[in-house]
Amino acid sequence: MEDMSEYPLELSGDNVPMVRFMNVTKSYGELVVLDKLDLDIAAGEMVTVIGPSGSGKTTVLRMLMTLETINGGVICVDGQPLTHMPKGGVLVPADARHLRKIRASIGMCFQHFNLFPHMTALQNCMEGPVQVLGLSKQAARERSEELLDLVGMIDKKDQHPSRLSGGQQQRVAIARALAMRPKVMLFDEVTSALDPEVIGEVTNVIRKLVSEHNLTMLMVTHQMGFARDISDRICFFFGGRIEEQGPPDELFANPQRDRTRQFLSAVKEAV
Amino acid sequence: MSYWEFLQTYGVRILDGTAVTGIQFLFASAVAIAVALIAGLGKLSSNLLIRSIAITYIEIFRGTSLLVQLYWIFFVLPLFGITLPKFAAGFLSVGMNVGAYGAELVRGAIQSVPKGQWEAALALNMSPAQRMRRVILPQAFLLMLPPWGNLIIELLKGTALVSLISVADLMFQSKQINASTYLSAQSFGTALIVYYILARFLVTPFMRWLERVMARRLGRG
Amino acid sequence: MSFNWRWDFTFEILPRLLWATLNTLMAAGVGYAIAVVLGLVLALAQRTGFRPLTQLAREFVEFIRSTPLVLQIFFVFYVGPQFGIRLSPWVSGMVAIGLHYSAYLSEVYRGGLESVPKGQWEACTALNMTSRQTYFRVIIPQALPPSLAGMGNYLVGILKDTPMLSVIGVAELMHTANAIGSESYRFLEPYTLVGIIFLAISLPTAGLIRLFEIWVRRKLGMR
Numbered sequence A: 001m002e003d004m005s006e007y008p009l010e011l012s013g014d015n016v017p018m019v020r021f022m023n024v025t026k027s028y029g030e031l032v033v034l035d036k037l038d039l040d041i042a043a044g045e046m047v048t049v050i051g052p053s054g055s056g057k058t059t060v061l062r063m064l065m066t067l068e069t070i071n072g073g074v075i076c077v078d079g080q081p082l083t084h085m086p087k088g089g090v091l092v093p094a095d096a097r098h099l100r101k102i103r104a105s106i107g108m109c110f111q112h113f114n115l116f117p118h119m120t121a122l123q124n125c126m127e128g129p130v131q132v133l134g135l136s137k138q139a140a141r142e143r144s145e146e147l148l149d150l151v152g153m154i155d156k157k158d159q160h161p162s163r164l165s166g167g168q169q170q171r172v173a174i175a176r177a178l179a180m181r182p183k184v185m186l187f188d189e190v191t192s193a194l195d196p197e198v199i200g201e202v203t204n205v206i207r208k209l210v211s212e213h214n215l216t217m218l219m220v221t222h223q224m225g226f227a228r229d230i231s232d233r234i235c236f237f238f239g240g241r242i243e244e245q246g247p248p249d250e251l252f253a254n255p256q257r258d259r260t261r262q263f264l265s266a267v268k269e270a271v
Numbered sequence B: 001m002s003y004w005e006f007l008q009t010y011g012v013r014i015l016d017g018t019a020v021t022g023i024q025f026l027f028a029s030a031v032a033i034a035v036a037l038i039a040g041l042g043k044l045s046s047n048l049l050i051r052s053i054a055i056t057y058i059e060i061f062r063g064t065s066l067l068v069q070l071y072w073i074f075f076v077l078p079l080f081g082i083t084l085p086k087f088a089a090g091f092l093s094v095g096m097n098v099g100a101y102g103a104e105l106v107r108g109a110i111q112s113v114p115k116g117q118w119e120a121a122l123a124l125n126m127s128p129a130q131r132m133r134r135v136i137l138p139q140a141f142l143l144m145l146p147p148w149g150n151l152i153i154e155l156l157k158g159t160a161l162v163s164l165i166s167v168a169d170l171m172f173q174s175k176q177i178n179a180s181t182y183l184s185a186q187s188f189g190t191a192l193i194v195y196y197i198l199a200r201f202l203v204t205p206f207m208r209w210l211e212r213v214m215a216r217r218l219g220r221g
Numbered sequence C: 001m002s003f004n005w006r007w008d009f010t011f012e013i014l015p016r017l018l019w020a021t022l023n024t025l026m027a028a029g030v031g032y033a034i035a036v037v038l039g040l041v042l043a044l045a046q047r048t049g050f051r052p053l054t055q056l057a058r059e060f061v062e063f064i065r066s067t068p069l070v071l072q073i074f075f076v077f078y079v080g081p082q083f084g085i086r087l088s089p090w091v092s093g094m095v096a097i098g099l100h101y102s103a104y105l106s107e108v109y110r111g112g113l114e115s116v117p118k119g120q121w122e123a124c125t126a127l128n129m130t131s132r133q134t135y136f137r138v139i140i141p142q143a144l145p146p147s148l149a150g151m152g153n154y155l156v157g158i159l160k161d162t163p164m165l166s167v168i169g170v171a172e173l174m175h176t177a178n179a180i181g182s183e184s185y186r187f188l189e190p191y192t193l194v195g196i197i198f199l200a201i202s203l204p205t206a207g208l209i210r211l212f213e214i215w216v217r218r219k220l221g222m223r
Helices: A057-064 A096-103 A121-131 A137-150 A166-178 A196-212 A224-230 A248-253 A258-270 B003-043 B048-063 B066-080 B086-112 B115-123 B128-165 B170-181 B184-217 C007-045 C051-066 C069-082 C089-114 C118-126 C131-168 C173-184 C188-219
Strands: A019-028 A031-041 A046-050 A072-077 A084-087 A090-093 A106-109 A184-188 A216-220 A233-238 A241-246
Touching (some): A031 A057, A106 B115, A121 A137, A196 A224, A241 A258, B003 B086, B048 B086, B048 C188, B066 C173, B128 C051, C007 C131, C007 C173, C069 C089, C118 C131
Parallel strands (some): A046 A216
Antiparallel strands (some): A019 A072, A084 A090, A233 A241
């Protein structure tokens, strides 16, 4: 058992990061996916995680969304511990109620969209605000229509997902996540399942979010050019740890580590 | 006696029996659906006690015969102080029996809803109950409708056994007519045809219609 | 409450019930053997190009599957004598239950055959195989594994339906329990024992069938 008394009950001070991974470990049996990860993401920052498959980059997002449990360490969101809660002066693993409270700050978009097939685009967006936030139908509808307009899907709001293209579905999924007014947005390979010609319509929506909204974002992607354009910082993951990180221009133009160089040149060749 | 005369003489009794079969069918279906939902969800519960109860019920009712269950409920349960009128014992037995098979359909359908749907519902911060009710069950319902169509036919056929505890259903009436007339081909043949019509031209089209309606409601029409 | 389980009575009737269990197993075995063969005939009849035969087999299967087995048992048993043909309870029972399950098994076979991709047939044509070679060397080995689960389920199914044979006096388990009940006016022990015996047979059988399925898949190199 890890000694939880080393961790603060909450983060305080002037520069509290929006997200903080402290010493986070994740393993499946013998296989260590993430090894003592430390990562801070400031409020309003756009961080992109890149790396070869199996490097643990998607796991970072899934742990933050509480889709995966962690085996060691603590994750904090907006100063509050997410995976743990204070009890008797120390942190103990969070119960369902605590998870639900803190999870409200986080939204996520998935590789395969995961829209609810039995609801229209609008119903998909209204579902969370009405059922979880307890908004009135009217308020939820206004909010959802505004967001569907933002992602350019307002004219398709009454369509079911099966009638929409992949790019359209992903844009609805982004609106659905935003409708919950999260402080942190997670994008997990949101363009990987898309046909090349529609990738742009999704990346353009994310660009717009970056330039017009002050959201904290964490993204996993294989679109290196896109990552370079919009990120404040790039983290290169390798073997369950951050091999190298820095501003995109530096990391792409002048990687310091051999593994980063190898990965970037391999990616370049593939394109 | 021509078949036409046979029908003129005994048609009313056959119709009476058909009505009783219809009522048994409806009640047993309601029991089966309710029990299947409860036991199917129970088998997926994280609570060991609930899961054990659900599994025990499913295995006992699938591992023995409907006829054995019917006799047990009608003849043995009274010894435990639970005396059911034969009509209720009939549809309860049939419903409980089919419900055990239905529970497996419910469980299977819930488990075959893609994992991404659970994850998306969690990402929207829904409670476990909301996830099940708003996201998973509506999709599972569509997935399990086709196999339920077959199961409901089995249920209709199962109701014929209630005649053996003297519920005056279609089967019972045809047996009575046969006993008093020895016109076996006419009495049993007519009953066979009526069951066939009920199954093929009433129940099956209804289930197909339900599948279409649900598919359309879920945007797959 | 008059609930009292009598162990002496239990041990008195147990041998009789176990003997009757042999009859139950025999009825299930014979019925299943008929169903397996007749089911294949019905499935193949639906694959011939001869439309009237295909249609007839199809309608027969639909009719059998939409009507209650217990009624079919009565029909076979009582209709014969009306036309001067007397069948014993055993023979009528086996005919009825075998016919009933042949309809279900034909659907299992049909599903298995349909699960073999069209490309396999085309590959056989391309290799200039005869239809006999096509069926026995290529199609049936692939159709078998997906059919096994269904075949196994109906083996257990037929076993659980044998109590219906008691209605025409086949001396299987249920019939014996009824007899004991009417002789002694005790229903608790005989009916409960029948339930336990059925569980004791059907649960392990279902398990064995799963193992057999896995074994066949391995044997054929399909996992």
